[in-house]
Amino acid sequence: MESGQTVELTPVEAEACCEPSGQQAIDDYEAQLRASVFKALADPNRLRLLSIVKGSEGGEACVCDLTEPLDLGQPTVSHHLRILVDAGLLHREKRGTWAYYSLVPGAIERTTGLLETL
Template structure:
């Protein structure tokens, strides 16, 4: 059964509640956000972001991430590549090692869109 609004509220044009966001995102912003959310939509990648954010100095060497995840080095490398391509992590090569860190602005953008009232 469908419940209808009282006529006086509908006629007055009053909303039942405040909108969740104050402005909409563009098609381009939606593409970027969808790619980032898709990259995060994997348990191993979520754990990688968490591990990187919690690491001393906010960064970690790729070689230090395999054991905590219980995954092989090529698998961790693949997940880091996906996160990097989505703009969620940055990387810096130091000698033969690659260090990764979270891009806070990228995560903040996702949070801003998904958090009501921001």
């Protein structure tokens, strides 16, 4: 193209690729809640903690009983447990100087349904 020449552009009409499905997407708040559960479950140590608590006698475990099976220090185990509590998967009950953890009733069932209701 030589200097001073103009190029004529032809307008192109955009075509819709498809019709919207009409299915309602989850809102931002609900997506954040679900993501917090998935983040909590994305760590192997936290999955093991859930398994240990679920399988414990009486359905609860003391934090003092959770360090040895994971071969982790008490502060690290407490950190993982706090994430599970914050995600609504475990319940924490303080008894004297020890904390006892149990599964929140229905938490596992609700968690399995998180993807089904997308």
